[in-house]
Amino acid sequence: MSVFRSNDLMLLVERYMTPEETSKVYEAFLLAADAHDGVFRADKITPYITHPLEVAHSLALLHLDADTIAAALLHDVIEDTDYTKADITAQFGETVAELVEGVTKLHLSDELCSKEAVTKASFRKMMQAMTKDFRVVLIKLSDRLHNMKTLGNMQPHKRRRIAHETSTTYVALARRMGMNDIRRQLQWLSFQNLYSWRSEILQRALDHYITANEEKHRQIFDSVSDALLASIPTSNTSPWEKNLFRVYEQCRRKKVRFRQQCDLLEISVQVGEIAECYQALGVIHSMFRPRMGMVKDFIASPRAYGFQALQTTVTAPSGQVVSFQIQTRDMFQMAQHGLVAQWRYPDMRSMHKQEYTQAVFDDWVKQVKDFDSHAQNPDEFYADMQADMFQTEIYAYTPQGDVKELPRGATLLDFAYAVHTEVGHHCIGAKVDGQELPLRSRVPNNMATIEILTDKNAHPQVVWLNFVKTSRAYAYIRSWLRQHDLLQDSSEEGSVGQKLSVGIVIDVRDVKGMLRQITKCMDGLDVNIVDLKISGEGRVKQDTFTLQVDDTGHLQEVMRQLKHIPNVLNVSKLTK
Incomplete structure (x- = not known):
């Protein structure tokens, strides 16, 4: 053999x-x-x-x-x-x-x-x-x-x-x-x-779904393909094979049934030039109603690892939801193979795209070197790299129009360090679309413009380690604190996203739906609920929660928000 x-x-x-x-x-x-x-x-x-x-x-x-x-x-x-x-x-x-x-x-x-x-x-x-x-x-x-x-x-x-x-x-x-x-x-x-059993069940369910909807999907696909060929003769349209692992993960994250997540027809469109990508988008939107907030331009604002495409999700007259990914052929090959595409497709016309991808990679290499220089041992380096590589992206702009990519749940402090290390070290606050917010606030998932406020006399605080989400910010804060002898004990460091466990007691009127309102409030404030005990008789109940919060400032904000919920009588910290 x-x-x-x-x-x-x-x-x-x-x-x-x-x-x-x-x-x-x-x-x-x-x-x-x-x-x-x-x-x-x-x-x-x-x-x-x-x-x-x-x-x-x-x-x-x-x-x-x-x-x-x-x-x-x-x-x-x-x-x-x-x-x-x-x-x-x-x-x-x-x-x-x-x-x-x-x-x-x-x-x-x-x-x-x-x-x-x-x-x-x-x-x-x-x-x-x-x-x-x-x-x-x-x-x-x-x-x-x-x-x-x-x-x-x-x-x-x-x-x-x-x-x-x-x-x-x-x-x-x-x-x-x-x-x-x-x-x-x-x-x-x-x-x-x-998960061998789960993968087999999902594969069978997907095969059944494809067979049951084959005719409906074929009609949509043929109509799109014909319309695009009439407008862009060199276009190529093909069905996009479902990534079953991604379907499974999205079902878990969104807490929806497999059928709901699976019921999405995905189509890839490839054209010759960038201008034709936008032309194809116009053709698709003239045929189907685009869904609000589901049009993404990763050509003008490429992802951190160089990915470029136009993405849109529409609803067909039949009610079928259809997702389109529109790329030039060079973008498609670069998306499949990354920098390797320069060997496999040496005649690629979009040399600026190849140069851009190389620049993105060079930036990442610099970041890897930074992680290596700031990590004291392989454990730290491994943790920093994993946190960096597993980002689920949200995007925000600097006032100069530069786009920054961050993981979901990232704070404005993370954004400051994404702009520049020194900006992070000296930041004191931020403005999101003109509204001033504290550094611990989350970066919104709406392509906001964020201005970081700085003061040359400001410097990193130990407490920052408790609420930053990105490994980049964590590594630079940790390094600065070590250099200035402000981390006296390794136990002060924790890890990225470390939480503080604390108990609170909430006195509430026994009204239907109160528990749901309280937990919804906590979820919106990024609080992990570890345990809950309900006690009391009559018209007033005591809900005792064990929570995980970022720090004492976070706890105070949670308690303040809870007190504003109707029928909440009192919120106090549990004393041991």
Whole structure:
């Protein structure tokens, strides 16, 4: 089998590499085959060399260069065999050796005495290598993708551990690299291995839904396709395959039934030029009624990882909700493959888009370096990176018109640090669309314009660590406080989004719907309810809540808001 796969790889690279480059790839295969000779995969049948071959083949399909393909073939050699980095350098050069070293995991030692410690330290090492050469991450993602496809022969607990690590780290990493094709595959494979029964049920439900609605969807699709072709002859319209993992997550987040979330026809539209994207949007809106607040322009304001598209959600006359994503062909390819698209599609006309994506990536590399320099250990770095990569985006503007991307629940203090570190360090308040608000207020999800108010004599406070949401803000505040000896004990630091547990007693009239009003108020103030006890007889009840709040200031605001609810008689802090 390995002979056939090596032939497939060589035939593939010969199509776009020079004879010298092809020879380098073949030499790498020979060394890898020798190094892994007699070693088998988890099934005890498949030769191990098939794994690096599959990793290299997937990268060759994207037309990656010879050094990357050679490193993919050799990516487990230093880690698992007697070959050293010096051996690889001598035969293939420093670049290949650095790429292989970058993806080589660390081993258990006196300093790294658990698998978790090894994982976090190895991740930091890989990201440090990525800041020098991003191809390290490309190899690692392809390596992880093939491993996820071949988990079947492992014991269940090992499958779940690897799937969990993939979902919590590598899915987000692929997304941050703009490699959405790999991200979707990793997402679904993780979901299948973590929740096999749920994934099967969801897949059957989706298949049933598609069959039952096939004719209705085809009519809508054909009418849109015909209208767009009449207006833009070079347009291409295609149904968008549902991401079942995303459907499942949205059902959980929105607390809706699978059918409600599934009942959405998604269509991709590709055109040649940017102007045609807006032309296509006009055609669609002339056919269907757009839904309020559901038109998003990520061409004018690209996402943090370089994604560009027009998105709109409309309602067809039949009542069917339809979501459209409109892109140029270059935008579509960049959205699927990120920076890798420059190898796979070298004749891309939209060079400014490629340059923009490179600039976005360069900014992220700078941020990774910042996290690394401010983190005292792999645990801190790993936590900061995970918080950064798993952002669920909301957008806001500076007064100069620059767009900033933040996670849901981010505060105005987070926005200040997104503008600039020094702006964050010296901020004293903010104006949201002209209205002055405290720094702990959330950034609204309506593309607001935010002006940060500063004072040169202001500086970070320890309490800020309790309510910032972004790892960037947390890392810079923590670093400043350490430099100025204001964190005397590590227990003062907590973690991003740390909460304070506290009890309160609410005296209320026994009126129907009171509990719902109280919990709704708390939810709006970002309060976690840990426990509730109801006592008292007659017309007055005592509701004793155990809450998680950001700090004492947050608690005071919660109590003040609760006192304004009709039929609330008194709100007091529970004394021990």
